[in-house]
Amino acid sequence: MTEGRKLSSYIDHPMTEADLRRQWSEIETRIEKPAPRFGRSFLVPALAGLSLAVLMVVVAVTLLRRAPIASAWDGAVFDSSADEVSVALADGSRIDLEPVSRVIVREGSALSVRLDVHKGAARFDVPHVTGRSFHVFAGGVKIRVVGTRFTVSVAGAQSGKRVTVSVQEGAVEAESGGETTPVRAGETWSTVQAEPKAEALPAAQPEPLPSAAPPGDVVEQPAPVVVTSRPTAGPPSAQELFEKGNVARQSGDAAGAASAYADLLRHHPTDARAGLASFELGRLKMDQLGDLRGAVGYLQRAANASGAFREDALARLVRAHDTMGDTVRCAQAKTSYLTSYPSGVHAGAVRKACQNAR
């Protein structure tokens, strides 16, 4: 991209006062009469297109339903003992089981993936695939996934099983006791589910999904709680500081953005956004505030986190140390990058950096 100004600053849509008046008038009319905007010139072709689309959907559904073939994955059980176990599914999803965990594949077809976290905890990195549904079940909780990264854990509690869902990226929907709760990036949701009377056998047992509490039981089921780390008094919440930083950065206020991200790191060092805030802060100091030395600490912190920005943070660390002539640290960062991302997007540039040091 062009250095300095963003391309967007050269692509504007100047509006005259008359344009604004006309636009506001139309918006105001639509707000006051929120009727559907039919009657446009494309109504007839749109209806024709809709009919055709419906026909195509009917044909597609008929074809897809003709021969349901059980996947070879169905019923598979993934167990981890003392070590973490990683599983890559054909749709690009990745499951990392923590030690002493078990995940059962209830269904693993091209149209639907349904997994059961039977015990322990597992991290899921699920890309969005059009037409494929992805659900994770844990205790009596059903988690609907669109495309995201999150962790599900099941642990014993006094009154049953505690199911915890932590979302690192994107969003999921957790369904429990008939209630659906959206859980977004940086949020953790948990609930205690009553133990079923008989524990279902892992692999051979088919439905029902998800397991509800046995009929007639008195169930202690506290309301699910979304923890968003918003204090009632004191400094602004991590969410507010993160938003403030983003808004400042988008409006070109690098110093303001850096200040907001620094506040976030100071007041909420363990928040899920801290890693990304640290990376953004390092990037701002490096690219816009001319503080290469100051950038290094934040980039190192981002590189120590586990976010998707880690690769970029490491590559920037290499570049920063190289620019400052610190060949030892440059070589260390270079080794870290190439060990973690041997074919990463920055691998070429990283290999060329601080060559005198090797």
Added chain:
Amino acid sequence: MKLRAVASSGPGPTDPELVAAAIAGERWAPEAIFRRYSRLVNGLSFRLMGSRADADDLAQDVFVQAFQSLHRLENRQSLSSWLCSITVRTAHKRIRRLRLMTRLGLRRSEAVNFDAVVSSTAPPEVQVEVRGIYAILHELPAEDRMALVLRRVEGMAIAEIAAHLERSVATVKRRLKSAEAHLARRLGERHD
């Protein structure tokens, strides 16, 4: 309602105050929000859609949606970011719909008119870059197109694009890679 002059900057009401007033039914407040953010929304709409007519329709849809769901805005301080998100998501839907209509033969696929897009004051290298991007936008799948414009034109971070598009970072990276590859291929063809 007759249009009133509303300050778009300076010591006017803050965003949270404007949102609170709009939710409370103060009739001046939505117009003040529109005045304050019309440039932001219209500019982003124009850069995402590439035509004035589509951008105008999109901006109207964005403000109508925003005013109808203003009560759901949890962090009133982040009004501008929220409006950007609505703009991106609505543009994404609109581009997908336009592509469908094109596939069904109900609309002609049109390359973006470059001269109408870039400012005449842009330096030559910027003009070349913008021309390259906007010349291929209509050839890209909707999600690739959104990712490319948000990254290359708006200069957004990948995590930010992922949040706006409600996709994972990995997905956005894949979409960007695909769009960049297409862009590089087409630029290569042009230079051959």
